[in-house]
Amino acid sequence: MKKLLYYSVFCLLSSVFWVSPSYSQQITTITVEGIGAVVKGDLAIAKDNALNDALRKAVEQAVGTLVQAQTLVDKYQLISDEIYTKSQGYIKKYTIISERPDLNQGILKVTIQANVSIGDIRNDLNAIGLLIERKGKPRMMVIIDEKIGGAESGYSANLSESETVIIQKFTEKGFNFVDEATVKKNMKRNMALQAIGGDDNAAASIGLEYGAEVVIIGSAVAKLAGKGIAGTEMKSIHASITARAIRADTGEIISSASEKGAIAHLDETAGGALAIKKAGEKLASSLIDQIIAKWSGEVGGQTTVQLTVSGIDFVSLNKFKTIIQSQVRGVLKLNQRSFTAGVAVIDVETKTNAQSMAEELAMKNFETFKVEIIGLSSNKIDIKVIPL
Numbered sequence: 001m002k003k004l005l006y007y008s009v010f011c012l013l014s015s016v017f018w019v020s021p022s023y024s025q026q027i028t029t030i031t032v033e034g035i036g037a038v039v040k041g042d043l044a045i046a047k048d049n050a051l052n053d054a055l056r057k058a059v060e061q062a063v064g065t066l067v068q069a070q071t072l073v074d075k076y077q078l079i080s081d082e083i084y085t086k087s088q089g090y091i092k093k094y095t096i097i098s099e100r101p102d103l104n105q106g107i108l109k110v111t112i113q114a115n116v117s118i119g120d121i122r123n124d125l126n127a128i129g130l131l132i133e134r135k136g137k138p139r140m141m142v143i144i145d146e147k148i149g150g151a152e153s154g155y156s157a158n159l160s161e162s163e164t165v166i167i168q169k170f171t172e173k174g175f176n177f178v179d180e181a182t183v184k185k186n187m188k189r190n191m192a193l194q195a196i197g198g199d200d201n202a203a204a205s206i207g208l209e210y211g212a213e214v215v216i217i218g219s220a221v222a223k224l225a226g227k228g229i230a231g232t233e234m235k236s237i238h239a240s241i242t243a244r245a246i247r248a249d250t251g252e253i254i255s256s257a258s259e260k261g262a263i264a265h266l267d268e269t270a271g272g273a274l275a276i277k278k279a280g281e282k283l284a285s286s287l288i289d290q291i292i293a294k295w296s297g298e299v300g301g302q303t304t305v306q307l308t309v310s311g312i313d314f315v316s317l318n319k320f321k322t323i324i325q326s327q328v329r330g331v332l333k334l335n336q337r338s339f340t341a342g343v344a345v346i347d348v349e350t351k352t353n354a355q356s357m358a359e360e361l362a363m364k365n366f367e368t369f370k371v372e373i374i375g376l377s378s379n380k381i382d383i384k385v386i387p388l
Helices: 002-017 043-062 064-074 081-085 125-134 161-172 180-186 189-196 200-209 268-300 314-327 354-363
Strands: 026-037 089-102 107-118 139-148 214-226 235-247 253-265 303-310 331-340 343-350 369-376 380-387
Touching (some): 026 354, 043 089, 043 107, 043 354, 089 125, 139 161, 139 189, 139 200, 139 268, 161 214, 161 268, 189 214, 200 214, 200 235, 214 268, 253 268, 314 331, 314 343, 354 380
Parallel strands (some): 303 380
Antiparallel strands (some): 026 107, 303 343, 331 343
């Protein structure tokens, strides 16, 4: 009986999600409605939140059959996590059909028709552009400590080979960068060296100071590996590069990679630059894939928003957490990171985003205190508690 059940589920998954060799993706058209809260009459922000809600629901519906089938199979101990992971959905394009404000309920409803692809987003430039837009067009910056041969390592005010190739590969995919030349001329050397040395907080601070939401930090080395290849004057030069991408507002590492490259060349310096370029291209591709996967999961499922709450006592903190968990839309889980001297740090796993959550918190009735939003970024909300 179990064998028959396994076979039936396998056929279901194959018929719904198998893509023939002549097609690289399966596209599903979904019509769905999203809802956004209207705060202080601001219909524009409500529309943005309703649109994001609708886009998330469209992806959920497109992969919903697979999730239901997986749940059924898991009850009989057949693990299909790998199938689910490889069948993620993403928005290729969408059209807004209607938008209807309901001021009595304080909400705005947006209906969309979306084309959802079940497949790999990495080579779909239009979908990547839409993903970047939904993430608020985060700006990037890159700092790589580069050493070729006997040259001294350390921070340079000029763009290195590795920095140049990383910016080029990211830009080809539609990512936005701050003006690197201007930033490097004005950046404090000691901060750059701290970040290069592994201080993620220093890297995050640099990003915040120069308007970058994501900072790529790392090191690259090229050195001579051998001379006289096959009796010639050619030299064998090997390069290695390591980097990580850090969110400036929270300090979270969202991707990391290490790659190597090798080349034969007459000149050690010129060959070293080419070997670093080769390794840098592979590293950039790896970082891009990880970031796209991370952001796709956040806009299509859940993300983590960090709350820093100041001026709160222990009793009020417990009430604050209870209200967030039970009354704020989209909240899945709370993780309290710390509570020291009246300041609490809480990570909130949510299906919405920081903007939407901040608006809801500002409207909540906490009875014995009120909250004031004093800072807001893509992944972090700074809150001040005011006793009543």
